[in-house]
Amino acid sequence: MAALSFELAGVDSNSKARAGVITTDHGVIQTPIFMPVGTVGSVKAVTQQQLYSEINAQIILGNTYHLYLRPGVDVLEAAGGLHHFNGWHRPILTDSGGYQVFSLAENRKITEQGVLFQSHIDGSRHLFTPESVMDIQRSIGADIIMAFDECPPYPSEYTYARKSMELTHRWLDRCFARLAETPDKYGYTQNLFPIIQGSTFPDLRRASSEYIASCNATGNAIGGLSVGEPEEMMYEYTALCCDILPADKPRYLMGVGTPWNILEGISLGVDMFDCVMPTRNGRNGMLFTTQGVVNIRNKKWATDFSVIDPSLDCETSRYYTKAYLRHLFVANEILALQIASIHNLAFYLWLVKEARLRILAGDFDSWKKNIIPVLKQRL
């Protein structure tokens, strides 16, 4: 079918924020967008029905490392790809597994060829190369697939960061080559996004951004941020990368972040975000709401019978009360995890939808400045 395309629908005049539309073979995505993380093909504690109708997710993530280990490529191929395996028929993006190999797997050994590692589940040995990771992502069948990269920790030595970036660039060439040699498996087009690295060194970030921009991919990603560096530094390098990346292609800032991180990222020209924060923090009882941050385990909510967030167009957020949700957390009920996860994701999707409306209306920048202190306050 057709390669991913991107249309700009509006640009903010007081910032670099953009509203756009990405078209894939599994449907359109209105940007800026937040993508819920569905690690092994399930967004934790949320059903696909809830993703469709309560959260209004437009695209979800899958993790190549996790899906490769469980259920494995054989099962995914037999199913006809992840969309048919998990019943999510809107767009899917898969990461390359690079990040998990470096954060979860054991006994990693990096060579020019790729990474040899042991599974965090059973210790079994595996080799990921740019080629094998492209093949795995072919079998998973996501609409957007990510290049195999090394994500250096923060802080890194300059020499290490430079060598790592150069390796990532050479691996990228091999990813593109492998993808060109192999056909789409399920009749729709898969799109490879390259990833900028370069740690926290301006000249490396610039060089990497220029190299990635020169690839002329259908979309581009900024990796290696939100790994422990100060927020201001994250914004600085996001700005640097965005300014070099082509304006007519979507920009994806990987693994970011808090609601305010996302609004700042949008103002710098980012179009796509993903993060485990809404679901992970939700499972720990931390709720993001239009009025501020709620620690729902706090005693103060015990008899607060107001609903979680009446401003959201999400049945869960408008149905259950803070008192009931607090009770479910205190009593260790599974339903607590479900409600908090659905609500937080619905909030994130509301946030990017609202940002998009403000960009199109022309008042994004002032709206952002007013709303960030509200969203940040602890209730």
Add this chain to the structure above:
Amino acid sequence: MAALSFELAGVDSNSKARAGVITTDHGVIQTPIFMPVGTVGSVKAVTQQQLYSEINAQIILGNTYHLYLRPGVDVLEAAGGLHHFNGWHRPILTDSGGYQVFSLAENRKITEQGVLFQSHIDGSRHLFTPESVMDIQRSIGADIIMAFDECPPYPSEYTYARKSMELTHRWLDRCFARLAETPDKYGYTQNLFPIIQGSTFPDLRRASSEYIASCNATGNAIGGLSVGEPEEMMYEYTALCCDILPADKPRYLMGVGTPWNILEGISLGVDMFDCVMPTRNGRNGMLFTTQGVVNIRNKKWATDFSVIDPSLDCETSRYYTKAYLRHLFVANEILALQIASIHNLAFYLWLVKEARLRILAGDFDSWKKNIIPVLKQRL
């Protein structure tokens, strides 16, 4: 408002099965019915929306012991009762806490007055008496509330079982007296169901059934079964109790059971059932389906892309495949618990609905004989 009423809609000619309609101030219940267990005000891993629209639950249970400890009567009263606390606006039944006091609490001391026990959560000391348990159930506000009883273990000595039954009867008188002295708290009528005890002794069961029948309550319960005795013995005592209980009042067999236990109970004249089996076994990967029992963790389901049960009118059962659900269990995903719980409850509700249709159609007994071997088979 009005006391619970019961209308018989049909009686099977080849068994004692009945179809009926219970009317409460929170709506009607078509019998025979299965009641999902919502221990602390939440049916584990299931949202209220799913209970309404996927499972079609008509009434759910709450546990007085659990709700008394968490969130406590103050919170429930401030909420206006459990219906408003958890957002379930169809009928609710609460047990009396007796069963949990004997199975969960520590350092129990039984006297004529009541039971002194320590919370299984924090070791705090509490006294349950027939009066206090009625007061607690007033605060919870269920439509059907259960008498405070002692449920003797199986097997019990005759003398112990007789003394226990006599105590339960004296406690029952105090329950009725307390209820008569205290008004409904939330404007609708609460109905007390007395409970037959007597362990596995025919003369005690008969005496208890006669005593309970003489109370002229709006409904009656059979307790103290499904506590470890052989299935045939459970059926024998269920039959004995049913035959003495009035035919024009609903009969509730507490804590039963497997799908085939429920069908046998229906054939003996039982109208209401509850059990943690569909949710608890579901969370362990055991599925009840219209084709038989599935251990979804089994390797054989890894590439079975058929849906869980296409015969049920439940979106979850018809949407997710066995292969996907198996993968979710193997990967320890919370979504596995949700899908399995929803499916099993939808199956139980389908089972009693189908039984009702067969009773009304006049072929319940032959349908039951044909379907039990199918439901029991291991797939």
